[in-house]
Amino acid sequence: MLEDFFVLDFSYDVVDNIPVIFIWSIDRRGNRVTLVEKNFRPYFYAVVDDREDVSRVISEIKKLSKPSSPITNIEIETDRRYFGNPLKSLKIETVVPAYVRIYRDEVSKIKGVKNVLEADIRFYMRYSIDKGIKPFYWIKADVEEIQPKEIFKVKSEKLYLIKDILEIYEAEEPRLKTMAFSIEVYNKYGFPNTRRDPIIVIGVYTENGYKQFISSDYDDINVIREFIKFVNDFEPDIIFGYNSNSFDWRYLVERAELRGIKVAIGRKVNSEPSQGVYGHYSVTGRLNVDLAGVFCSSRSKSLIDLADNLGVMPKNKREILEWYEVPRYWDDKSKREILLKHNLSNIKSIYDIGQSNLHYLIQLVKVTGLPLDQLSMASSGHRIEWLLVRESKKYNEFIPNREERRTEASDEGIIVPPVSGLHNNVYMLDFSTIYPSIILKYNISPDTLVRGDCSDCWTSLNGNYKFRKDIKGLYQNVLLNLSAEIERREEIIKTLDPEKRRRLEEELRALRSILNSFYDYIRWTNARWYVKECAEGLFEWGRELILQILKIVKESGFQVIYADTDLMFFKGENDPKKLEEDIANRLSLNLKFNKFYTKLILLEGKKQYAALTKDNKVDMVGIEDYRNNWCDLAKEVLQNVVDQVLRSDKINEAVRYVKSVIYSLRRGEFKIEDLVTWNIIDKDIEEYKFDLPHIVAARKAMKSGHLVTRGSKIGYVIVKGSGKLSNRAEPYFMVKEKSKVDIEYYIDKQIIPSALKVLGLFGVKENTFKFGGTDVLNFFKK
């Protein structure tokens, strides 16, 4: 019978030595159903040297065949290309996906085999690519209902065997059931350890509001059971979390295991969340989305900051508990209400962030073809790579292997070095939008690159880089498709009332983010399609264009205070609209000044700045990275110094603030928890050869009978005394008197350096804080 299905996700199992692909779907009536494909087989390619006797290579490959997964077919292929060049290859098919790796290694050792390709594409992705099925698309298929066998047992009502796929099309998606969750853990001895610390609350948030499962004091077995039951009853398609891939799921599964229960929440009977690619957890048949991966892929952000930035939940409207207050608010039953409010703030903001970005995520999935759970953890480079994988299929291009390439140190980038210091009324120009047009104009692509002579090529100024004119490159095709999708939506959006625009705006945001991060892919050295000349050519042309823009900006009376390959800052009193027009007229470039900052602190390094937006929000870039191994107080000092300089403009006030922090420390007015440094014990403790501070602290904790295991995260403070610093590290919870803490260490090594990161730009010196010097005042007299 013919039916339509909306595709959510794929997975596979090996049943009776045969691979079976599951397509987790929703039918036209909104039922969750599962499609089963039994006729697809794994394969890979061996590239054969032209001078070799192919039949000999084939017979040698045949000899490798093993009964547990025989080599079922070998075909000679001559029309497939590798970086644009035709290659002779053998397509080698087997039965069990895991044997692809085994055969790949053996085949690559055969004489005459130059290379082995496409052996590292996950089986169900291979299926989805070959059949052209993308998640969040609809398929029309000829299917036959089958009864669930033991191994096929799924919780959905119906199971269909695929006989034929007739059509794959885009249409309105069914209503997706979404849910957010977050767990709270009793963390009396620092970062929670699954062997010791119970889960005390699990909060879930859905369209029906919230529910909290609360432990009976210190036993979490029923909390976990109630959560499992809730998920199975609610049957979410999407589960949102925040850092759930690195914390919540692992903690839940491990706690459950300790108590002998399974977190069986997948759509397949008895399936637990399990770790998959890109460090994500997969829940069979459901899309597990870690929003931290979506919004903070390179720079980490707290949920509080993210929700505030996205306008989902302002900081002052939420309940905030510091991590060390959690056990106190649990032990004291009269305070538990506040702990629950804290959890509610978390799950509500996770849910709202997810909901308000659902179409953004759906669009990213539709473009890249990555299932949502994987997409949420994949970097922008990986997203583009999967788009290319699908696109290359259309052109008979091989998917290149992943290769480890060392990033070469380069002086690439800086065009105008940063004029460090404080600036007023600054425009920012994001150059990421100029690169797609350069790639298109010069047809830059791995398959159009010409290394020798070329009579009909786009050639860079210095003649180093040449790209063919006669064919359309892979990249050009991809970018043209993306641009067309963008333009189509831009046309429609004009005709809609504001409230109906939201969905299209989200889709546009997704499409533009892919388009504008394409240049980042080209220079990503570990990319499958990385070609040095493409990266260098692009940035040579880019640099040329940026220099032209720079010239116009300067001629228009603006001062450029920083420019590199990604962005430019400039300031001045003249009319920016006029400048936009000038650039448009003279360079045929439609550039928008993305941001206007009323205040900008520019540091000396590459892409390091803090700025105040028109609506009085602080943007910090490249500065927070400094927080590795810094205590909370040092981070807070940096944040406050930036805030004061930006908002009040008065360096002296920021200096006074830092001094007040130092005085408070010396007077003993501080919390030990604010001075804690955190480190993970990644090895068995005996394996450490050196006395690193966190290892010494861990040994002390163990000696006092505290649980420390591989993977534990140790929080320590430095106490007074003599000798090596590491020997003065103590687990923070073992330091009972504040007077024991070596305050001068924190002042010298954490607070002052943190403050000087920014204040140093204004002539403030270490001595200013140490001896109350007057060099700041002198600086301003100049």
Added chain:
DNA sequence: TATGACCGGGG
């Protein structure tokens, strides 16, 4: 100067 170990955010 190169190499390897470690970090984030979650509590």
Added chain:
DNA sequence: GTGTACGGTCATA
């Protein structure tokens, strides 16, 4: 699961 992120900084040789 045809697997094990990323991009950066710091310590040590």
